[in-house]
Amino acid sequence: xxxxxxxxxxxxxxxxxxxxxxxxxxxxxxxxxxxxxxxxxxxxxxxxxxxxxxxxxxxxxxxxxxxxxxxxxxxxxxxxxxxxxxxxxxxxxxxxxxxxxxxxxxxxxxxxxxxxxxxxxxxxxxxxxxxxxxxxxxxxxxxxxxxxxxxxxxxxxxxxxxxxxxxxxxxxxxxxxxxxxxxxxxxxxxxxxxxxxxxxxxxxxxxxxxxxxxxxxxxxxxxxxxxxxxxx
Numbered sequence: 527x528x529x530x531x532x533x534x535x536x537x538x539x540x541x542x543x544x545x546x547x548x549x550x551x552x553x554x555x556x557x558x559x560x561x562x563x564x565x566x567x568x569x570x571x572x573x574x575x576x577x578x579x580x581x582x583x584x585x586x587x588x589x590x591x592x593x594x595x596x597x598x599x600x601x602x603x604x605x606x607x608x609x610x611x612x613x614x615x616x617x618x619x620x621x622x623x624x625x626x627x628x629x630x631x632x633x634x635x636x637x638x639x640x641x642x643x644x645x646x647x648x649x650x651x652x653x654x655x656x657x658x659x660x661x662x663x664x665x666x667x668x669x670x671x672x673x674x675x676x677x678x679x680x681x682x683x684x685x686x687x688x689x690x691x692x693x694x695x696x697x698x699x700x701x702x703x704x705x706x707x708x709x710x711x712x713x714x715x716x717x718x719x720x721x722x723x724x725x726x727x728x729x730x731x732x733x734x735x736x737x738x739x740x741x742x743x744x745x746x747x748x749x750x751x752x753x754x755x756x757x758x
Contacts, residue, residue: 527732528639531559532682532721533750534651534710537566537605538577540744541714547577549745551587557737557752560611560639562589563649563682567607568600576601588612592619592635604631606649606683614639622669624662626653632666636677643678643757645729646670650683656693659686663694667701678757679726684748688718698724705734705753713742713749723753730758 533554538547554562568574576591576599583589591601592608593616601607603621610616619635632650639645648666652659670679681702687693695704702724709716716736725731734753742749 527754527756528561528645529559529752529754530561530563530647530680530682530723531557531737531750531752532563532649532684532723534565534684534721534746534748535567535577536746536748537569538745541747542744545577546745547579547582548586549741551578551582553737553739553742553745553750554589554609555587556739556741557750559752560614561637561647561680562609563647564602564607564609565649565651565684566605567602568605575599576607583609592616592633594619594621594633603633604629604651606631606633606651608633608635608647608649610637611639617644622648622666624665626658626662627655628653630662632683636675646677646679648679648681650681650685652683652685652687652694654686659694660697663697667697678728680729680755681724683722684720685722686720688720702726703731705731705751707734707751707753708736710736710749710751711747713744713747716749721748721751723751725755728758729755731755
């Protein structure tokens with residue numbers, strides 16, 4: 527059994543307009559997931575530095591970042607990052623280039639937790655345009671299908687899809703099951719399920735939800751989501 531979470535952390539800028547990385551980290555510690563997919567994890571301009579620094583993670587959490595940063599101070603790729611328990615094995619990782627008008631991307635890692643089986647995790651932040659979201663979904667699915675090694679796979683992220691079951695949701699649904707999480711945006715009054723967790727058929731989603739704590743309502747404009755899974 528593993529627990530995963532996805533969180534658009536909005537560069538740690540809360541609904542109070544204050545940047546407080548320690549508050550973001552507190553939310554992650556509340557969820558206590560084994561694997562976390564983050565969106566908007568790096569600053570947007572300049573050196574695109576990671577908001578959750580290596581020191582902050584090392585001293586105040588049980589997490590380490592998957593080494594995806596393409597810049598010296600970045601944690602992820604186009605703001606997408608993955609965190610795992612410090613005792614997890616990172617067997618492989620890569621950035622997935624997506625077709626896009628604006629900077630978008632996805633990241634992928636093959637992980638082994640506590641000596642268990644290998645699991646593949648994809649984190650993503652898709653486009654605001656429905657047409658480009660569908661192209662990006664197709665690119666991710668194609669990339670996974672073309673992989674030499676196939677593993678149980680979990681996809682997580684901010685899909686930016688406002689519809690209930692059309693658009694890119696329909697594309698992903700042909701290959702993956704969706705966790706029954708809930709509405710995540712806007713954090714203070716959620717009206718849309720923009721954030722999603724999906725799993726391949728060889729995994730069973732046993733539980734899922736939205737983490738709606740007092741800290742989560744102020745730490746970002748998105749609420750984080752989580753799911754527990756086991757091999758089918």
